[in-house]
Amino acid sequence: MIRTGFPDFGPTLEEVGEQGVIEAIVSAAPSAINGDDAAVFTPAAPNSRVVASTDMLVGGRHFSPEYSTPFHVGKKAVVQNYADIEAMGARPIAALLAISAPPSMPVAVIEELARGVGEMTDAWSSELVGGDVTSGKELVISVTAIGSLGGNLDALRLDRARPGQRVVAHGKLGYSAAGLALLQSGKEIPERFEPLVHAHQCPEITPGRGVVARSAGATAMTDNSDGLIKDFGTMARRSEVGIDLSSVALSPDRLLVEAGHFLDVDPWEWVLCGGEDHTLIGTCDRSAPVGFRSIGTVTRQPGVRIDGDEPKYTGGWESFG
Template sequence: MNPPPETDPTVGEVGERGVIEAIVAAAPSTRNGDDAAVLLNAAPNSRAVVATDMLIEGRHFSTTWSTAEEVGAKAITANFADIEAMGARPIAALLALSAPESTPVSFLRGVAAGIAARTGEYSAELVGGDVTGGDTLILSVTAIGSLGGNRPALTLDAARHGQQVVAHGNIGWSAAGFALLNHFGRADVPERFADLVTAHCAPTLTPGRGVVARATGATSMTDNSDGLVVDLRTLAHRSGVGVDIDSAAIAPAALLCEAAELLSVDPWTWVLTGGEDHTLLATTAGDTPSGFRTIGQVTRSDTVTVTVDGEAPAYDTGWVSF
């Protein structure tokens, strides 16, 4: 965080009420302001879907690199991707926030603005939350979604032998952005890599992609949060199947190769183990859903659950929480 200008008060100075007022002003909702938020009447036959994700400064994001708006936007994408991955539509978010007393109120206003902008892309909104002092800046976001109709949600356990593995969105871009930021610092990352930096600091997932997949025959779905191999391995284990990826279908984009050459690393580490892209990985028995591409096949379970072109992947680690 840059030092705040003289006129910018800290959360310790304005207190709980001041913090809440700043957040609500930047992310307004008619549903906010009470002990709890009442959501819209759900559509007939719809069910509520809920997910939560805690982001800690220094572990899940860095205010050295990311703007306040990006931190807010990333927290929403990470949570809404879990709702989309069920085939549901995100409709609301809650924010529980811990912030040191020295945090500038303008920073939290920026976080709320980023949340408002990203939830707005989904026609969703921030409906409530909690604020407290604490040693570390922490955002604990809960996403609430609506699952329409009677079809089951796209859980991790319904992939079957013979189905296609499909993907929506870029894979490995967030990890490439992280590597560039780590090497150069935000100000000095060459401009041509801006999309990789954004993929790390404020990843996007096209709203409605998960609903489309569910409507067109997808069976299982997850988001690429812990790394391609790790996330597909979790899905494969839960479904009792294997997954074979076609290397040509996930080959690193030219931009990734260029960044990797500059940093003298193998771009396949980013593609296979990167995570945090929050793009969608699914299996389907039907046509490839609109916006997705085929990247592999569901196979019979084997000792090596996830293979690339039939071989053990070159890299297979992923995000570690502890």
């Protein structure tokens, strides 16, 4: 069943106050090291480095009650940050959560959001270890992810792609964009398209894939957050190489094709420009790491191409667009 909408019942944030809001969050996403002025971690493993990343979700810009629930938003906030940690070849170990919300908002919204955060941090065997809450005009969520990069191998940086390497991916492509298009269409959504809607409400990647890829010889990696062509374009520029993708490997699956027919949209646009799948995409010298599939090759010719030609679609997410 497709669920959307935010709770509009129960006590408000103003009525319970800051401490009440904090207690609701800690209760929904408990941690033994959360609740003091700062979180104290156990010593890192020998020969390891700390990795950190942060992202924001702004109500009306990145999510809407029309298309999602607070639980989904909480999960999505963790996934998009943990995907950045995974894309470095690191292991997420903790998250910090900052929330700005209208005082009139029901506490139930924050509780459900924190429950989503807690469920997703649990999936990575990590914890929500602190954060902040304050008043604001719109609901704004900021998650800071902390990770551990073990061993002496290089991090999977954007500037490490090399000509002749294999291009690989882990996760769905185009599903989130298709799900959003279905939600925005105003049509009654057939049950068979529920996986697409769910992919938009809460994209999924398998925990640990970035670590696996780094151990298996991957050199460069990012996550598909702004659109496949756009994100590979960033990697190509930073590495001063070209990326030639395979149309066969990227071809929309049956579900995307059916959704395209339903909405009269070319599903290739979702695959190439959609973003927000947070698919891990990268390069490696050897065969695709476990859980990844080959989708192209690294070339010397600058830019991103498909079967040697310019892509039909090249758009993507713009933060200030």
